[in-house]
Amino acid sequence: GSERPVILAGGGVHWSKAYGELLTLAELLMAPVATTFMGKGVIPENHPLALGCVGMHGRVEANKAIMASDAILAVGVRFSDRTTGKVDEFCHDAKIIHIDIDPSEIRKNVPVHLPIVADAKYALKAIIDELIRRGFKREKSDWIRRIEMLKKECEDSEPGGDLTAVNAIKLLRKVLPEKAIVTTEVGQNQMWASLHFRVLKPGTFISSGGLGTMGFGFPAALGAKVAVPDVPVVDIAGDGSFLMTEQDLATSVVEDIPVTVMVLNNSSLGMVAQWQRFFFGRRYSHTDLKGVPDFARLAEAFGARGVRVGSLNELEQVLREAVKSDVTVVIDVPIPKEEDVLPIVPPGRSLKDMIC
Known part of the structure; x- marks a missing residue:
């Protein structure tokens, strides 16, 4: 079984309105949830399992977590280059399960180990039902403790000081x-x-x-x-x-x-x-x-x-x-003329190469 799972949720979760199912599954699996930009807000971003957005301007904790994962459940995601960075270097150590309603999105940009062509809401509900039938409930793991430490290191400060x-x-x-x-x-x-x-x-x-x-x-x-x-x-x-x-x-x-x-x-x-x-x-x-x-x-x-x-x-x-x-x-x-958006992953580079 996976020791370092991450759920990657995209815009398909919004279209399917699979918010409740996504959160329920994340809590059952004790899997942190990163989102694409189009998936932003599919999980409350103050939830302990929420990592924020991944990608070119992703949060540090989200990019680090997904690159360290050994299994990714991707739901309603296109795997665009804004999300993956250099595709050839995206999550080599992870097995990818890809749920998408559009079969043309599966394996379009990244290798997929288990493709599931389905509406996000129905697919997640089916997985939840099967896990409950089996009595599955994952306990807090070293991976989650590692994620908690990473989130604490990257936590935003309260607004104060200069007008930026x-x-x-x-x-x-x-x-x-x-x-x-x-x-x-x-x-x-x-x-x-x-x-x-x-x-x-x-x-x-x-x-x-x-x-x-x-x-x-x-x-x-x-x-x-x-x-x-x-x-x-x-x-x-x-x-x-x-x-x-x-x-x-x-x-x-x-x-x-x-x-x-x-x-x-x-x-x-x-x-x-x-x-x-x-x-x-x-x-x-x-x-x-x-x-x-x-x-x-x-x-x-x-x-x-x-x-x-x-x-x-x-x-x-x-x-x-x-x-x-x-x-x-x-x-x-x-605001300051040279206030930059950071982190940034340079074009054509891996998420590991983000500039903070």
């Missing part, structure tokens, strides 16, 4: 209720949210993975607010990405759809600039947005509310007011 993207996102989690819905744009803002915004209730985190469409977060927030009007909705945005669909401020005001937009503003196309910094000798090209526009005044021009904050304390106060507002609030949060 990471601190702003941690503060947002502190302010919002569990049921609040968070969307993201695409770029550094998305990966900071992936790393540092803990999803506590399944299905409350919405982002564009796969295609990765800049400008997604704001219209997605409006749609979420229409669907669930009594729940706070916040878009974690970057300045470059928000500019792709900022004209929907008109929609939010005209149609009376109040949401909050937290713009992490480094006045640049930050993810591209980070790559230019890390991998191209700081040869910056067309990534500096030179402080354009004034987001607070832009929001006001549309009839929304705009605020530029200067400290974490001010941000907390504005956030608490914004989520209760009857009009959309755009919060301009100036």
